[in-house]
Amino acid sequence: MKKMKKTAVLLATMILTIGILAACGSNNEKPADGSGNASAASDKVYEITVNTTQAPMASTAVALQEACDAMEKASNGRLKFQIEYGGNLLGIMECWTGVADGRADISFCPSNIASDYLSITSNLFCVPFIGFENAQEAYDIYNQLRGEFSDIDAEYEAYGVKNLGVFFNGPDQIFMNKKGVSFSGMEDIKGMKLGTSEAFIVQYVNQNGGAAVFTSSADLYTNLDSGLIEGMCTHALLMQVTKCDDLIKSVVEFGDEGMMRGCSLMIMNKNTYDALPEDLQKIIDEGFAAYCQNGQKIQNNDVSAYMAKLKDNGCEIISLTEEQIAPMRELAVPITEATVSTVDSKGYQGTAIYNRIKDLIK
Numbered sequence: 001m002k003k004m005k006k007t008a009v010l011l012a013t014m015i016l017t018i019g020i021l022a023a024c025g026s027n028n029e030k031p032a033d034g035s036g037n038a039s040a041a042s043d044k045v046y047e048i049t050v051n052t053t054q055a056p057m058a059s060t061a062v063a064l065q066e067a068c069d070a071m072e073k074a075s076n077g078r079l080k081f082q083i084e085y086g087g088n089l090l091g092i093m094e095c096w097t098g099v100a101d102g103r104a105d106i107s108f109c110p111s112n113i114a115s116d117y118l119s120i121t122s123n124l125f126c127v128p129f130i131g132f133e134n135a136q137e138a139y140d141i142y143n144q145l146r147g148e149f150s151d152i153d154a155e156y157e158a159y160g161v162k163n164l165g166v167f168f169n170g171p172d173q174i175f176m177n178k179k180g181v182s183f184s185g186m187e188d189i190k191g192m193k194l195g196t197s198e199a200f201i202v203q204y205v206n207q208n209g210g211a212a213v214f215t216s217s218a219d220l221y222t223n224l225d226s227g228l229i230e231g232m233c234t235h236a237l238l239m240q241v242t243k244c245d246d247l248i249k250s251v252v253e254f255g256d257e258g259m260m261r262g263c264s265l266m267i268m269n270k271n272t273y274d275a276l277p278e279d280l281q282k283i284i285d286e287g288f289a290a291y292c293q294n295g296q297k298i299q300n301n302d303v304s305a306y307m308a309k310l311k312d313n314g315c316e317i318i319s320l321t322e323e324q325i326a327p328m329r330e331l332a333v334p335i336t337e338a339t340v341s342t343v344d345s346k347g348y349q350g351t352a353i354y355n356r357i358k359d360l361i362k
Contacts, residue, residue: 046276047080051095051107053087058241059298060264061085064108067291074283092217096267100160105272109265111166112198117159119343120152121166121265124354127336128204128260129329131361135168135303138261139296141360142166148356151348162273164266164284165292169235170303171258172201176231176250177224179316183252184324186331195220195229200260203335205233217242233259236306237299245309250316254325264299266292 050068054061068081084090090098095109096117111122125142132138146152146163156163174183174194182188186208194205195215205212215223215232220242223229232239235258239248266288273281311317336354343350 042277043078045078045080046280047082048105048272049089050081050083051087051089051098051104052083052085053090053092053095053108054085054241056085059302060295063294063298064291067287067294070290071283071287074287075280079280079283096161099267099269102269102271104269106164106266106268109267111262111265114265114267115199118155119339119346120155120348120350120353121163121263123200123339124343124350125357126198126200126260126262127339128200128332129254129257129325130260130336131329131358132168132257132261133361134256135170135261135300136296137361138168138263139166139292141357142168142263144360145353145356149349149353151353155348156267157270160270162268162270164268164288166263166265167292167296167299168263169261169299170237171254171256172196172198172233172235172260172262173254173258174231174233174252175224175236175239175244175248176252177227177247178230179249181250181252181316181318183318184320186328193228193230194233195223195231196233198233198260198262200335201233204259204332208331220244221247235261236303240302240306245313248310248315250318251307251310253317253319254328255320255322257325259328264295 050064052061052064065083068083072079072081089104090107092110093113095107096114098104099107111126115122125138153163189205190209191211193211193213195213196202196205197214197216202212202214213223213229215229217238220232221244224232224244224247273284340350340354
């Protein structure tokens with residue numbers, strides 16, 4: 001009888017041990033995709049908040065929703081995106097800090113909002129008259145250099161932010177509230193009251209005798225309508241979203257290069273990103289890379305369509321020649337040199353990146 005009891009106890013112990021080993025072994029199983037990331041096989045749902053200051057019907061906002069839907073599908077429902085439109089979660093001035101401190105997981109962010117943090121993306125790539133022939137060239141060169149210089153992404157991560165990609169705006173031109181404008185060079189800017197939300201343009205206009213007036217998108221229509229400013233130095237789509245069509249009587253075009261051009265960032269809280277399984281990180285990386293590529297095409301098409309609309313409305317277009325623009329480019333050299341020096345002083349490869357940009361533009 002005792003021998004039978006010992007045998008029963010031993011058998012029970014063996015069954016229990018096998019069960020424990022089996023349970024432990026299940027935590028180390030590789031997922032079906034062979035990635036080796038155990039948590040990838042989990043059914044856990046990760047809820048991601050996405051902030052944009054655009055309205056739901058804006059073309060890039062529609063594309064953002066489509067991109068998020070595609071990523072949810074690719075993740076088999078393990079990613080769940082909640083998009084907050086119209087700056088409902090973060091206002092435009094909070095886009096960078098709100099992601100850095102975790103109030104939103106992902107956000108659209110205009111490059112000038114992050115200019116105090118990103119000396120490369122928001123400054124070096126956006127100096128006046130850098131020479132990009134168009135937004136697509138700027139986009140292509142930026143993405144090539146992300147692969148060549150780890151500093152570009154490292155600068156984001158120094159503030160706890162993940163770079164999901166960028167797309168470049170149309171060129172900054174001068175949108176005027178009057179016709180009959182005479183403009184052939186920077187001597188014509190003297191005394192002219194020009195609005196801008198770009199620090200570089202404030203500096204450039206003021207150093208050449210103009211009067212720059214910092215003007216946010218919220219104040220743009222009122223400032224232009226009241227005459228507080230005679231014109232706005234910005235890209236076409238900002239004029240479009242602020243509904244200034246009826247106020248624009250002429251446009252001074254500095255070629256397709258523009259006086260400068262900013263870009264739109266897609267950024268993510270790095271802690272949120274790092275907490276995701278590797279397969280979901282890959283889905284987000286690839287999904288937002290595709291979204292930014294699509295966003296660039298949308299920007300290009302929307303700018304062309306808006307400028308055509310202005311011309312149809314009778315707007316005068318003053319297109320400067322390369323001979324007229326060349327001296328203006330020289331006047332921007334001190335701004336560029338100071339910007340490159342600032343990037344170098346922060347321990348990043350400012351000189352090397354800038355020289356590589358110029359090589360690729362050639």
